[in-house]
Amino acid sequence: MTQESIARERARSAEGEPLLEVRDLRVYYRTVAGLSKAVDGVDLEVRRGEILGIAGESGSGKSTLTTALLRLTKPPGFIAGGSVIFHPREGAPVDLMKLSDSQVREYRWRNLSYLPQGSMNSLNPVMKIEDQFVDVITQHSDIPARKAREMVPSLLEQVGLDLHVARMYPHELSGGMKQRVIIAMSVALNSDLVVADEPTTALDVHIQRVVIQTLASLRDEFGMTVILVTHDMAVHAELADRVAVMYAGKIVEVSDVHQIFKDPKHPYTQGLIASIPKIGGERRRLSGIGGNAPSPLNWPPGCRFHPRCPYVMDACRQQEPPLLPLVNGHQRPPVVACHLYTQQQVSGGSDDRRS
Numbered sequence: 001m002t003q004e005s006i007a008r009e010r011a012r013s014a015e016g017e018p019l020l021e022v023r024d025l026r027v028y029y030r031t032v033a034g035l036s037k038a039v040d041g042v043d044l045e046v047r048r049g050e051i052l053g054i055a056g057e058s059g060s061g062k063s064t065l066t067t068a069l070l071r072l073t074k075p076p077g078f079i080a081g082g083s084v085i086f087h088p089r090e091g092a093p094v095d096l097m098k099l100s101d102s103q104v105r106e107y108r109w110r111n112l113s114y115l116p117q118g119s120m121n122s123l124n125p126v127m128k129i130e131d132q133f134v135d136v137i138t139q140h141s142d143i144p145a146r147k148a149r150e151m152v153p154s155l156l157e158q159v160g161l162d163l164h165v166a167r168m169y170p171h172e173l174s175g176g177m178k179q180r181v182i183i184a185m186s187v188a189l190n191s192d193l194v195v196a197d198e199p200t201t202a203l204d205v206h207i208q209r210v211v212i213q214t215l216a217s218l219r220d221e222f223g224m225t226v227i228l229v230t231h232d233m234a235v236h237a238e239l240a241d242r243v244a245v246m247y248a249g250k251i252v253e254v255s256d257v258h259q260i261f262k263d264p265k266h267p268y269t270q271g272l273i274a275s276i277p278k279i280g281g282e283r284r285r286l287s288g289i290g291g292n293a294p295s296p297l298n299w300p301p302g303c304r305f306h307p308r309c310p311y312v313m314d315a316c317r318q319q320e321p322p323l324l325p326l327v328n329g330h331q332r333p334p335v336v337a338c339h340l341y342t343q344q345q346v347s348g349g350s351d352d353r354r355s
């Protein structure tokens with residue numbers, strides 16, 4: 001068995017187990033106008049081997065959340081509370097929020113990869129692709145340069161790129177090729193988790209497709225876990241296994257991808273799905289949600305969506321609905337934070353919030 005197939009086997013046997021457990025995570029920014037509570041009590045589970053989509057309109061806190069998961073929050077941002085338990089393939093679970101900066105750096109490169117927005121522009125314009133691979137690998141592992149250079153052809157192959165790309169400069173590559181080089185770099189160290197922030201935004205439709213296929217193959221062939229952040233619901237529909245919907249700094253619904261498109265529960269999710277343009281469908285306003293997104297400087301009381309919700313009730317103005325699973329008849333129940341479903345939910349401790 002090759003090292004690759006051993007890794008693949010291991011990943012398969014562990015599929016579905018939790019990889020990350022996020023509990024009551026809060027990430028705030030200090031601003032001149034006051035405390036901006038961009039991520040304000042997020043509960044979420046990421047399972048090994050899945051592609052978890054994080055959806056939500058601009059400003060809902062997606063990037064703030066994912067950078068915090070990797071401990072990449074920069075001032076004026078700070079972690080105001082909560083835990084992110086990472087379950088490595090071997091060894092005991094660790095709370096990433098409690099590691100020292102040097103411990104977290106070590107962890108990040110061995111276990112966690114980040115493809116930030118616009119990451120394809122982060123390649124060094126005056127270095128050949130092969131040399132950039134060698135740099136990344138040798139800087140973040142004990143692998144010597146000669147061995148790193150030998151790894152490049154198979155890494156390029158994994159993301160469907162021709163071997164001659166190794167000797168090219170970034171300006172000779174298309175946007176999609178550059179994005180695939182970045183993805184290959186993130187898999188070079190056999191990370192457990194890849195967090196991809198808007199990986200297809202600003203790419204043309206054909207190249208988007210190639211990047212989507214590349215990410216899907218990482219999951220299918222290597223059992224890699226991917227957190228996919230995008231406001232583009234069509235990309236979630238194509239790639240994600242489950243989708244978590246963020247609104248106003250919180251997760252308001254998590255569900256299987258088929259379920260969420262067929263039968264979205266939270267009125268905000270319903271609005272997001274209704275705003276997807278349908279090819280050949282009737283013309284309608286692109287925005288399925290009226291009103292403006294609230295400010296993280298001053299979230300509305302009760303349910304944060306209540307000022308925009310078509311189904312608002314008294315309870316919504318007063319009490320924040322907890323994120324709980326729906327119980328009736330669902331094998332893999334969606335979890336939702338909405339007073340409309342209180343009768344169908346089990347109340348209880350933190351385990352019930354498991355997505």
Ligand SMILES: Nc1ncnc2c1ncn2[C@@H]1O[C@H](COP(=O)(O)OP(=O)(O)OP(=O)(O)O)[C@@H](O)[C@H]1O
Nearest residue numbers: 029031036038057058059060061062063064065296
């Ligand atoms: N450096 C910062 N200082 C102050 N506030 C910030 C900072 N970065 C982000 N925010 C605020 O945090 C909130 C969440 O922003 P974030 O970028 O996480 O949302 P998002 O859902 O990823 O949006 P987008 O899709 O536009 O990237 C926003 O209100 C934003 O203004």
